[in-house]
Amino acid sequence: MKVYDTSDIRNVALVGHGDSGKTTLASAALYLAGATKELGSVPDGTAVTDFDEAEIERKVSMSLAVAAAEWKDRKINLIDAPGYPAFIGDAAGAFRAADLVTIVVHAVDGIGVQTERMWEEASRAGLPVMFVVSQLDRERADFDAVLEALRERFGRELTAISLPIGKEASFEGVVSLVDGRAYPAKAGARPADPPADMAESIEKAREKLFDQVAESDDALMEAYLEAGTLTPEQLAAGLARSIAARQMIPVFAASGANLGGVAVWLDAIAEFGPDPTTHPPLKAKRGEEEIEVRTDPSASLLGQVVKTYIDPFAGRISLIRLFGGAAKADQACFNPVTGSAEKLSGLAAPRGKTGEKIPEARAGDIVAAVKLKDTHTGDTLTGDKSDQTVIEPIPFPKPAISYALKTEGDEEKMSSGLQRLAEEDATLRLERDPRTHELMVAGLGVDHLRTILDKLERRFNVKATLEKPKIPYLETITKTAKAQYRHKKQTGGAGQFAEVHLRIEPLPRGAGFQYDSEIFGGAISRNFWPSIEKGIRQVLETGAIAGYPMVDVKAVVYDGKEHPVDSKDVAFQVAGRECFKLAVKEAGPVVLEPIMRVVVTCPDENMGDVLGDLNRRRGKVQGSDSQGGRATIRAEVPMAEMLEYNATLRSLTSGRGSFTMELAHYERVPAEIQQKLVAEFKPQADED
Numbered sequence: 001m002k003v004y005d006t007s008d009i010r011n012v013a014l015v016g017h018g019d020s021g022k023t024t025l026a027s028a029a030l031y032l033a034g035a036t037k038e039l040g041s042v043p044d045g046t047a048v049t050d051f052d053e054a055e056i057e058r059k060v061s062m063s064l065a066v067a068a069a070e071w072k073d074r075k076i077n078l079i080d081a082p083g084y085p086a087f088i089g090d091a092a093g094a095f096r097a098a099d100l101v102t103i104v105v106h107a108v109d110g111i112g113v114q115t116e117r118m119w120e121e122a123s124r125a126g127l128p129v130m131f132v133v134s135q136l137d138r139e140r141a142d143f144d145a146v147l148e149a150l151r152e153r154f155g156r157e158l159t160a161i162s163l164p165i166g167k168e169a170s171f172e173g174v175v176s177l178v179d180g181r182a183y184p185a186k187a188g189a190r191p192a193d194p195p196a197d198m199a200e201s202i203e204k205a206r207e208k209l210f211d212q213v214a215e216s217d218d219a220l221m222e223a224y225l226e227a228g229t230l231t232p233e234q235l236a237a238g239l240a241r242s243i244a245a246r247q248m249i250p251v252f253a254a255s256g257a258n259l260g261g262v263a264v265w266l267d268a269i270a271e272f273g274p275d276p277t278t279h280p281p282l283k284a285k286r287g288e289e290e291i292e293v294r295t296d297p298s299a300s301l302l303g304q305v306v307k308t309y310i311d312p313f314a315g316r317i318s319l320i321r322l323f324g325g326a327a328k329a330d331q332a333c334f335n336p337v338t339g340s341a342e343k344l345s346g347l348a349a350p351r352g353k354t355g356e357k358i359p360e361a362r363a364g365d366i367v368a369a370v371k372l373k374d375t376h377t378g379d380t381l382t383g384d385k386s387d388q389t390v391i392e393p394i395p396f397p398k399p400a401i402s403y404a405l406k407t408e409g410d411e412e413k414m415s416s417g418l419q420r421l422a423e424e425d426a427t428l429r430l431e432r433d434p435r436t437h438e439l440m441v442a443g444l445g446v447d448h449l450r451t452i453l454d455k456l457e458r459r460f461n462v463k464a465t466l467e468k469p470k471i472p473y474l475e476t477i478t479k480t481a482k483a484q485y486r487h488k489k490q491t492g493g494a495g496q497f498a499e500v501h502l503r504i505e506p507l508p509r510g511a512g513f514q515y516d517s518e519i520f521g522g523a524i525s526r527n528f529w530p531s532i533e534k535g536i537r538q539v540l541e542t543g544a545i546a547g548y549p550m551v552d553v554k555a556v557v558y559d560g561k562e563h564p565v566d567s568k569d570v571a572f573q574v575a576g577r578e579c580f581k582l583a584v585k586e587a588g589p590v591v592l593e594p595i596m597r598v599v600v601t602c603p604d605e606n607m608g609d610v611l612g613d614l615n616r617r618r619g620k621v622q623g624s625d626s627q628g629g630r631a632t633i634r635a636e637v638p639m640a641e642m643l644e645y646n647a648t649l650r651s652l653t654s655g656r657g658s659f660t661m662e663l664a665h666y667e668r669v670p671a672e673i674q675q676k677l678v679a680e681f682k683p684q685a686d687e688d
Helices: 022-032 053-058 085-097 113-125 143-154 196-214 218-227 232-244 262-272 411-424 446-460 526-542 569-585 604-616 645-653 671-687
Strands: 009-016 065-071 074-080 100-106 129-134 158-160 162-164 173-176 182-184 249-253 282-286 289-293 302-311 315-324 326-328 332-335 340-343 345-351 354-357 360-362 366-370 380-382 389-391 401-406 429-432 439-443 465-470 474-476 481-489 496-506 513-517 553-561 590-603 620-627 630-638 658-668
Touching: 009 022, 009 085, 009 113, 009 262, 022 065, 022 074, 022 129, 022 262, 053 446, 065 262, 065 366, 074 085, 074 262, 085 113, 085 302, 085 315, 085 446, 085 658, 100 113, 113 129, 113 590, 113 658, 129 143, 129 262, 143 158, 143 249, 143 620, 158 196, 162 196, 173 262, 196 218, 196 232, 218 232, 232 249, 232 262, 249 262, 289 389, 302 389, 302 411, 315 326, 345 360, 380 389, 401 446, 411 429, 411 439, 411 446, 439 446, 446 465, 481 553, 481 569, 496 526, 496 569, 513 526, 526 553, 526 569, 553 569, 590 604, 590 645, 590 671, 604 620, 604 630, 604 645, 645 658
Parallel strands: 009 074, 009 100, 065 345, 100 129, 129 249, 158 249, 162 249, 513 553
Antiparallel strands: 065 074, 162 173, 173 182, 282 289, 282 389, 302 315, 302 380, 315 366, 326 360, 332 340, 332 380, 345 354, 345 366, 401 439, 401 465, 429 439, 474 590, 481 496, 496 553, 590 630, 590 658, 620 630
């Protein structure tokens, strides 16, 4: 593969609801472009971008994959992102790497939960969007119905760029509205005249397309009104401009399985798709200076790792989006996040689990490098140590649920295996419970964590089970309170003495912990102030009333006493800890529970049952709507009530419902639940 200039690179994220046909579309594109000799198939386990054993077995995309193809003198990096809620976290890496988003929509099922979510994420990232209505060869596929539903949901800017020829099993290609020609569903087929019976619908659709493109620019509108049409050059320029500015959202008809419409979609990406220099600026820091980063081929080397794989043979494989300069094979570089010198070994244009070695890649490209020593997903790479630029972190979703892990085997081996898996999955968190010392694993949901355990067994031969999930409750206070505590201990030798007077105040939610001193006149020497804080932080970690971390508290030491001989660090740690506990008891302590933002999609006939069930779970419905026979319900529900929701929703909807869940905020738990949590913690607290 040749080295492509920045202007000739196209980075396209393929996102959407699960089973919408993203991976099949990518496989078809790679085959038509000559990047693969055979058409990859998800059912057959030969899809290029589904290469993990678990993906092949379950026939579901579980992680981000990139595959490069060459089309019409452009290099197109297809970034295939998972669509199921359990694995949707990897889509964040796709949005960071991409300059254009293609949202794939099932031609039968229509808009799903993830369709909406991916639209919102693309909007948040400021990226241009295309839609592909895929699987048009399926029974009951209806392009017109899906197009109308998309327009109702996402705006009238959505405009068809191609129309299907035939329906369902008779789908045999598309008509491109750019040139008015028919493109048969066959590799290497030449454009032909469209069917005569489509003449009227083609004319109307082309007129709508030309109108919308002309409206994007005053000069173009003037030329259009004068000539009554647009030249191919004017249309191409107008399409490129309006797509990049999100003034028009193109919609394509396609079926990856029979190749129909895929070439027209690729043509549009190559001819009208934005190049990497259009990527919205990213926030970054250079030392203490805040700066903006844009894709710039004239700058020095700058890249960010968007995905990491751990291969049993090659070791760590890093996918890097380049934002500045050029990367050369075996080039030395630097990671300012970890302070590590690195080397771009095995530089390649990625293609699923393999890649084509390249001597160089320029700004805007996505490359794979192997065996980076201390570089992880989200880290920045620069040309050398003198460049301390750090690009803002990739906004991966935070884990929504936490479980304890048990194994009958080697726990150290289990922990090591999970650490390796966490390198691949930026939404996976591992930690030790400070009170129970259990190994905890946190992820996006039960299905996500079960998949992690499946990988743990496959790759590391370690069997583990999920124990009852631990809800990540928090503690805080609701009012200001004061306390004082004297610690005095005499053991025959040197004694211990410390007296602390403390005031604590509630802080706004999310403020964390603040520590201050109002001591004047040397009642407590300055060198003991950190000791008091250390004692307080011990309580913050373990909790004061129910055993959960305490947040959003300000602690102020305003007086105290010390002894010239017996006062020491440990004495003030104890005094600070115990004084803080006393103050908390008087400060209206409460337990906070995580509230999840839940979006449920289900058939209209199941909407009442789903709403009733959410209400029983202490949920607060935020809104609902219905389109195309499917209802979308948005609610906020306590995490404690959502642990087994997957099975319940499956039962309520006969398997036709789906949902997403992410952390929204924390709220105070009802009094009866707090009493129960405090009662459960008291025996442990007494023992401690």
